[in-house]
Amino acid sequence: MEAEEKKAKEKRVKVPRQKMPEQDPKVRIHNFDEVPFGYTEEIAITEAKRCIQCKEPGCIEGCPVEVNIPAFVRLITEGNFIEAGRTIKETNSLPAVCGRVCPQEDQCEKVCVLGKKWEPVAIGRLERFAADYEREKGQVSIPEWATPIGKKVAVVGAGPSGLTIAGDLVKLGYEVTIFEALHKAGGVLVYGIPEFRLPKRIVEAEVDYVRKMGVKIETNAVIGRVKTVDELFAEGFAAVYLGVGAGAPVFMNIQGENLSGIYSANEYLTRSNLMKAYLFPEYDTPIVRGKNCAVIGGGNVAMDSVRTALRLGAENAYIIYRRTEVEMPARIEEVHHAKEEGVQFKLLTNPVEYLGDENGWVRGMRCQRMELGEPDESGRRRPVPIEGSEYVVDVDTVVVAVGTMANPIVPATTPGLETNRRGYIITKDETGKTSREGIYAGGDIVTGSATVILAMGAGKKAARAIHEYLSSG
Amino acid sequence: MNRIVEKIDLSENVVEMVIEAAAIAKKRRAGQFIVLRIDEKGERIPLTIVDSDTERGTITIIFQVVGKTTAALAALKAGNFVTDVQGPLGNPTEIENFGHVVCVGGGVGVGVIYPLAVALKKAGNKVTSIIGARTKDLLILEEEMKNASDKLLVATDDGSYGFHGFVSAVLQNLIDAKEKIDRVFAIGPVPMMRVICNVTRPYGIKTIVSLNPIMVDATGMCGACRVSVGGQTRFTCVDGPEFDGHDVDFDLLTSRLRMYLSQEKEAMERYRCAHGG
Ligand SMILES: Cc1cc2nc3c(=O)[nH]c(=O)nc-3n(C[C@H](O)[C@H](O)[C@H](O)COP(=O)(O)OP(=O)(O)OC[C@H]3O[C@@H](n4cnc5c(N)ncnc54)[C@H](O)[C@@H]3O)c2cc1C
Ligand SMILES: Cc1cc2nc3c(=O)[nH]c(=O)nc-3n(C[C@H](O)[C@H](O)[C@H](O)COP(=O)(O)OP(=O)(O)OC[C@H]3O[C@@H](n4cnc5c(N)ncnc54)[C@H](O)[C@@H]3O)c2cc1C
Ligand code: SF4
Ligand code: FES
Numbered sequence: 001m002e003a004e005e006k007k008a009k010e011k012r013v014k015v016p017r018q019k020m021p022e023q024d025p026k027v028r029i030h031n032f033d034e035v036p037f038g039y040t041e042e043i044a045i046t047e048a049k050r051c052i053q054c055k056e057p058g059c060i061e062g063c064p065v066e067v068n069i070p071a072f073v074r075l076i077t078e079g080n081f082i083e084a085g086r087t088i089k090e091t092n093s094l095p096a097v098c099g100r101v102c103p104q105e106d107q108c109e110k111v112c113v114l115g116k117k118w119e120p121v122a123i124g125r126l127e128r129f130a131a132d133y134e135r136e137k138g139q140v141s142i143p144e145w146a147t148p149i150g151k152k153v154a155v156v157g158a159g160p161s162g163l164t165i166a167g168d169l170v171k172l173g174y175e176v177t178i179f180e181a182l183h184k185a186g187g188v189l190v191y192g193i194p195e196f197r198l199p200k201r202i203v204e205a206e207v208d209y210v211r212k213m214g215v216k217i218e219t220n221a222v223i224g225r226v227k228t229v230d231e232l233f234a235e236g237f238a239a240v241y242l243g244v245g246a247g248a249p250v251f252m253n254i255q256g257e258n259l260s261g262i263y264s265a266n267e268y269l270t271r272s273n274l275m276k277a278y279l280f281p282e283y284d285t286p287i288v289r290g291k292n293c294a295v296i297g298g299g300n301v302a303m304d305s306v307r308t309a310l311r312l313g314a315e316n317a318y319i320i321y322r323r324t325e326v327e328m329p330a331r332i333e334e335v336h337h338a339k340e341e342g343v344q345f346k347l348l349t350n351p352v353e354y355l356g357d358e359n360g361w362v363r364g365m366r367c368q369r370m371e372l373g374e375p376d377e378s379g380r381r382r383p384v385p386i387e388g389s390e391y392v393v394d395v396d397t398v399v400v401a402v403g404t405m406a407n408p409i410v411p412a413t414t415p416g417l418e419t420n421r422r423g424y425i426i427t428k429d430e431t432g433k434t435s436r437e438g439i440y441a442g443g444d445i446v447t448g449s450a451t452v453i454l455a456m457g458a459g460k461k462a463a464r465a466i467h468e469y470l471s472s473g
Numbered sequence: 474m475n476r477i478v479e480k481i482d483l484s485e486n487v488v489e490m491v492i493e494a495a496a497i498a499k500k501r502r503a504g505q506f507i508v509l510r511i512d513e514k515g516e517r518i519p520l521t522i523v524d525s526d527t528e529r530g531t532i533t534i535i536f537q538v539v540g541k542t543t544a545a546l547a548a549l550k551a552g553n554f555v556t557d558v559q560g561p562l563g564n565p566t567e568i569e570n571f572g573h574v575v576c577v578g579g580g581v582g583v584g585v586i587y588p589l590a591v592a593l594k595k596a597g598n599k600v601t602s603i604i605g606a607r608t609k610d611l612l613i614l615e616e617e618m619k620n621a622s623d624k625l626l627v628a629t630d631d632g633s634y635g636f637h638g639f640v641s642a643v644l645q646n647l648i649d650a651k652e653k654i655d656r657v658f659a660i661g662p663v664p665m666m667r668v669i670c671n672v673t674r675p676y677g678i679k680t681i682v683s684l685n686p687i688m689v690d691a692t693g694m695c696g697a698c699r700v701s702v703g704g705q706t707r708f709t710c711v712d713g714p715e716f717d718g719h720d721v722d723f724d725l726l727t728s729r730l731r732m733y734l735s736q737e738k739e740a741m742e743r744y745r746c747a748h749g750g
Contacts, residue, residue: 181559181690181692182559182690183517183556183557183559191694219557220557220558220559220560221559222559222692225500225560225561225562226496226497226500226560226561227500247693247694248693248694249694249695249696251696251699251706253706257706258699258700258701258706258725258729259728260728260729260731260732263697264695264697266694266696267689267695267697270689270690270694270695271689275516275517276514280736280740281736281739281740281743282514283514283515284514284515284516284740285516285517286733286736286740288732288733359728359731360725360727360728360729360731361728407692408693408711409692409693
C-alpha cells in the first residue's frame, strides 16, 4: 500500500513542469497584448498534481505574505478553482498581480522541494490561473464586513503597499481612505509595468475589489500639497500610513542628458502605460517612436522599457549595461522574453556622453567599453572602464533606467519624520513605525526600489501594528 | 469630475474658466498650478491657478488655445465637467516685502503673474506692473492688474495700445530712469522671459521667472519637466516652477518644448477635422 503510494508520487513528480503558452515573439512585438496566455484548466491540473503536498512545506515560508500554497494547489488538482482563488486571497489581496510579476524563482519556487531534484512546481503560474479563474467567472467574493470600530486611518499612495494595508484595515473594522496623487490607483502597477506584462484591466479589477471592501480612494490628491500629514490628523485620522513609493527618477548626470528624445524610464513608461501613448492619436498623450532606441540599465525596468520601444516600432532596440548578463538584476524570464523579441544586448558598455543635433535632439551616444574588476560592496564585480575604448552608437531615443530615488514631497512637508541620507523614510522595526507617533511607512519609500510582494508584506505588517496601536490607546 | 462654473472669452484665443475644486481653492497659494485632464483619453496639462474663491469652492484658470487639449477645453461650457483636476502643485511663490517689485507679464502670462502681484502688494511691496500683448485685443486682465499694482504700464508689439514695443523696453526705461528696483518677476513666453533676464542681469536685479516645460505627472516622478538651472538639472514641478532667471538655460527649455511638435500638429489637425473649423 505504502509502496504503491510512493510509486504514484514518483510518477507525479516526474511529469515535467508545464510550459506557459505564449504569444509568438514575431507577432507580439507588434502589439501590447499580454505575452503569456495563462494555463488552461487541463494544464493547471497537470501542473498542480506535481506538488507532493509536503508536510512541512518550504514554499509557504518562501512567500513574503505566507500564502497557503499546498492548500490552493491541492484545490486546483480537485478542479475546485474558485476555492483555490479564495484560499490565496486569505493572505494575498492581489493574486492576479503577484501571479504575473512576483519573482517566484527567488521566493516560493526557490525553496520548493521538487526543485532540488527536478523543477519546482510552477506556483506563480498556478496562482495566476486561480486568480484569473475567479475573476473571469465573476465570482469574486467580498469578505464579511467587520463591525466598524469608529476609527479612521489614512493611507498615502495607492500602490501595492497602500492597497494591501487598506484592505487589511477595513477587514479589521477601520474606516480607511487612500489618498493617491495620480488620477488612477495602482502605483507602479498602472504607470510602470507595461500592459504586455500586466494588463491594466487586471489591476483595475483588483483595485475595484479593494474599493468594494469599503476602502475610499481619493485620486488626484497629492499629500503634502493639498493636505499635509498633520492636516490629516487634524481631520480626525487616528493613524497615517505612508506608501508613497520611490518614484523619483535617477539620471547619470552626463553631458547631454537633457537633450530631446532622452527619457527617464518613469516618463517613458508613464506616457505609454498610464497615458496610453501607444494608442496615440486615439489618446492625446504623445511619445517618441524612435528607430534606434537605447535603454540604459539591466533591471526589470530596463527590460520593460526596451520591450516597449520595440512595440512602438524601434528597428534597433538596445540594452546598454555596464556589467554582464550574470550580474543583470532583471528576472531571467524577462531577459529571455526580451531576447526572443530581438532586443540587442550591448553588455560591458556604459554611456559617457550624449550627442545632439542642431535642434537639441539626441542623435548618438558615446559609449565606453568596460571590464569586470574586483567585487564591490554589492558583491557584484565592479565594472572598470577600458581606456581608449570609446565608440559612438547612433540613437534617436534613449531611456535611462538606472534606478529611482525617494519622492521628496511627503518627507519635506512632515516635520519630525526622519529620513536617511538618500531620502528614504526610516522605520524603527518591521512594523513600519516611524519617528513620528501614529505615522507608519512601508514599501519602496522605506526599502528603496524593491518588489510588489515586499511592498505588500510591509503593508500587512503595518496593518497589524496600527491595529495594535489603535486598540491599546 | 469637476464642474465648470463659468467660462469667459477674454480675447480671441484666451479663455478664463472658473472650476469647482474646493480642496484646492482652500489650500492654493500664489505661484501654484494644477494639472487637468479633460476626459479619459486626454493628456495631463498644467495650468496656473489665477484666483480662487474658498466660499464657492472654485478656482480660476486662464489659458491660451495652442493645441488640441486647450482647444477642446475652450470648447466646453459652463455646466460641463472635466475629468480630473489635481493640485495645488509646485512651490508657492516666495512672497516677502522686498521693497519695490516689478511684475512683468506677457500674453497669457499676465494671468499667471496676476496672483503674484496681488500677494506681493498685500505683503507691503510697492508694485509696478508691466503687461503686454501682441495687439490691444489680446491684452488681458488690465483692470485687475491696475487694481493690484501701484503703477501699471502697458505695451503692445504693434503699438495699438500703450507703449509701442516689448515689455522689456518698458522695463529698460524704468531702469534708465534710475528707479530703484529690488526684484523682478517675469512670466510669459520663453523668449520674453529670456529678454527680461538679459535686461536685468547687468544691474544685478534678482529676476524670478516661472518656467513652463512639458509635464506629465507633476509630482516629481517622471522627470519630463527637467530644466537646467545654474548648470544643475532641476524638476520644475517639485523644485519650481519659479527659478532665478539669471541661472536658467533657456535654449534647453526652448528645444525641449518643441519635442512633440509633429504629434501636436497631428492631434490638432484631427481635432479640427472632427469638429469643423
Ligand atoms: C517598470 C517597473 C517594473 C517593475 N517590475 C516588477 C516586477 O516584475 N516584479 C516586482 O515584484 N516588482 C517590480 N517592480 C517594483 C515594484 O513595482 C515596486 O517595488 C512596488 O510597486 C512598490 O510599491 P509601493 O506601494 O511601495 O509604491 P508604488 O507602486 O510606487 O506606489 C506609490 C504610490 O504613491 C503615490 N504617491 C506618491 N507620492 C504621493 C503623495 N505625496 N500623495 C499621494 N500619493 C502619492 C504614487 O502616485 C503611487 O501611486 C517594478 C517597478 C517598475 C518601475
Ligand atoms: C507650471 C505651468 C503652468 C502653466 N500655466 C499656464 C497657464 O496658466 N495658461 C496657459 O495658457 N498655459 C499655461 N501653461 C502651458 C500649458 O500647459 C500648455 O499650453 C498646454 O499644455 C498645451 O496643451 P495643448 O494640448 O493645447 O497643446 P499641444 O499641442 O500639446 O502643445 C502646444 C505647446 O504647448 C506646450 N506643451 C504641450 N504639452 C505640454 C504639457 N503637458 N505641459 C506643458 N506644456 C506643454 C509645448 O510647448 C507645445 O509645443 C503652463 C505650463 C506649465 C508647465
Ligand atoms: S514545497 Fe513545492 S512540492 Fe512542497 S508543498 Fe510547496 S509547492 Fe508543493
Ligand atoms: S512632470 Fe514629471 S517630474 Fe515633473
